[in-house]
Amino acid sequence: MKQLKTAFSVLFLLVLGGFSFIWIQREMEFREELKQRPMPSGLHxxxxxxxxxxxxxxxxxxxxxxxxxxxxxxxxxxxxxxxxxxxxxxxxxxxxxxxxxxxxxxxxxxxxxxxxxxxxxxxxxxxxxxxxxxxxxxxxxxxxxxxxxxxxxxxxxxxxxxxxxxxxxxxxxxxxxxxxxxxx
Structure with a gap:
């Protein structure tokens, strides 16, 4: 039973880590896109x-x-x-x-x-x-x-x-x- 809990914890951390990696990567891509935006050229x-x-x-x-x-x-x-x-x-x-x-x-x-x-x-x-x-x-x-x-x-x-x-x-x-x- 203890091994099953450990395996589940490791699997959970791997999945969580994967989602975190994807989120961080998307956030970095979004910030890079923002930096590329042109400055406005007139009043909003x-x-x-x-x-x-x-x-x-x-x-x-x-x-x-x-x-x-x-x-x-x-x-x-x-x-x-x-x-x-x-x-x-x-x-x-x-x-x-x-x-x-x-x-x-x-x-x-x-x-x-x-x-x-x-x-x-x-x-x-x-x-x-x-x-x-x-x-x-x-x-x-x-x-x-x-x-x-x-x-x-x-x-x-x-x-x-x-x-x-x-x-x-x-x-x-x-x-x-x-x-x-x-x-x-």
Whole structure:
């Protein structure tokens, strides 16, 4: 009887080991496929839809906004990162190419417009005269649409920034995961 239990245990471990080997091999193949995925080349369709809705809802609240940025390539991100460091200009981003949700088509930036079509970066402006900052009203609309707002960040306040991560970290996006992987 003892030999039968031992034989069964060995057989069980062999089968379990075989399944583990197959699972590990498939996981490695999947991760390799992820690494081969091309970077996105534009805004994610859901972000495009929510961007347009943000502009429409802000307008309905009496606030004219402009989307100043959306998808950024790695090269564009690197150029922006160089600003205020190795290139002239003010620092406008904290991360290099591949480190921003903009690089994956999951972020937009906005600003207010003045009556002449110019861009206004005044976060205290209240053109619709309701006693609230237009900037913060737009951020609240964005959050209602499912965006996270850079103005809520603790370390670096990025008031123009709205992003939708779909639960994916930058590391996961760098590894090749995409929102479709978590939405299915």
């Amino acid at each position: 369709p859901i972000i495009e839809e929510k961007r347009d809705e943000l502009v429409r809802l802000a307008s309905a609240a009496g606030i004219d906004i402009i989307i100043t940025d959306g998808f950024r390539s790695r090269d564009e991100q690197d150029r922006l990162h160089a600003q205020g460091r190795s290139a002239p200009g003010n620092v406008v981003t904290q991360v290099q190419g591949g480190g921003s949700y903009h690089n994956y088509g999951l972020a937009i930036d906005f600003a207010l417009r003045d009556g002449n079509g110019g861009v206004v970066w005044d976060i205290e402006r209240d053109v619709n005269r309701n006693g609230e900052s237009d900037w913060f009203e737009v951020a609240a609309i964005g959050k209602e649409l499912g965006f996270s707002w850079g103005g809520d960040w603790r370390r670096f306040k990025d008031y123009p920034h709205l992003e939708m991560t779909f639960g994916l970290s930058i590391k996961e996006l760098q590894e090749g995961y995409r929102p479709e992987d978590v939405m299915d």
